[in-house]
Amino acid sequence: MVSRAAAAIRTRPRREREAEVLVWPDLVFIEFISALIFSIALMVLSAMVNAPLLNRADPDTTPNPSKAPWYFLNLQELLLHMEPAWAGVIVPTIALVLLAAIPYWDRDTDGQGVWFGTKFAGRLTVFGFTAATLITSLLIIWDGSLHVVWTENVIRGLGLNSDFAWPGGLDWFRNLRGFDTGIPWDSLGFTIGGFTMFEDWRAIPLGIPGTTTDPWLLNLNFPSFLSQQIIPVATMVGLPVLFVLFCKMLGWIHTRRDIALLIFSAFIGVYLTTTIVGTAFRGQGQDLKPPWDIVVLEE
């Protein structure tokens, strides 16, 4: 890795005139042809496929499912797995700020102007993209409780136990909400400083110990806070960190550029997966469904 000072004084070699071509005709020709191809392709597409036009807007008839435009369905997908403030605003804002900040963090001028400029760039890209796609899909399947349905069906189908149902002791592992509803929070109480802390884990009493004043209840709703905020945010921060550590262990990461390649590719994987799932795999009530089973009802 070239040090920052060395990179700063390094200058571009003298212009190599003999390696240059004239913009007219060499570049203008390519631009013209590509514009022509796109014009024709879009014209053909428009002649064959009509833009959708449903019934006139009616505030009293809600389609089920209601969906945002496809390019925001990744955010709408996030909305199903965490607090709306995180999914709709905070996560996209942070993602865009981090995206814009990449060049201010990865300042090494090495490897610019060529595709996948570092030694392990190809592997990092493929690994980041594939692993992120797989893990995101698995998380969505898990939060959609499909593992519960599949386990029950397999055990019943094999004739092992025709009445098999997901065990109550594993209710907390049904989906993300399971952490909220499947754990007996009320029986986990303990006392600190004379107060029964987290009496029902919904409202945390805040008071001054040793005084007789009734404690003020902080309506934190810890279980919901855990399932809708702590776990999703820990996942979104933790997985990229694990990715970087794993690839470092494999010896694939040597520069910041490598980390950027890994995380950006993983981001593209997550972006695509959530967009596709949100667009094609969400039916009524935003339940996971195969695309051919999705019907839009108006209610």
Added chain:
Amino acid sequence: MANLERAPRKSINDLIYDLIFKNYVWQSIFRTGYPNTPRNQMLAVATNVFLHLHPTRIHRTHVKITHTYCLGGLSFFMFLGLTVTGVLLMFYYVPSVERAYQDIQALEANVRFGQLLRNMHRWMAHAMIILVLLHMMRVFYTGAYKPPREFNWVVGVVLFILTLLLSFTGYLLPWDQLAFWAITVGTTMVGSAPVLGDESKFLLLGGFSVGPNALIRFYTLHVIGLPLVISIFMAVHFWRVRRDGGLARPL
């Protein structure tokens, strides 16, 4: 050695050539003559207001399709196409709750090529988003955001956001169920912001729910507000590509 005693007779081709490209009117428009010599080719680019976005010469590697896949240029081309089809659509469309939907129906049924016009506008809008995303990936994977191009990458991120906003504001205009509920879902997400969420949503909709005020706001942003802003950012973006030394190249 050339025969210096007598000029060769002009062929018919030369006569036609002179007639078209060397007459007074042509030369008043294109000062440089037909670009068939290196000098004229460079002048054709440098003296043309549209072409002078380009340098007159570029490095051999940059005209390879696989280096850029023309993605940035095609994004801009989509913007131009959307402007043209958008202006035509404005002839037939009135942004009022009473008229919007029936105007779209009438456009599709009564206007010659009206359906095609609307289709072109919609598919180009989708294409532009995809192209902008792919362009961003191209720039990232070729390391073209690295110094001295840091700021232009930031401008690019802003352009991506503006592209999404342009598409989102246009989505409401047909005033059908798809439009209405997509915007309802989208603006509800805005409303969930921890700070100024409800305020931003109210500002965007001009009310608490999607209605006539929202339609006129989205329309105004879609046809003039955001296009002006994105044009400014595009101007900066293209200017900076040139100022920062053209396309990125290994040092």
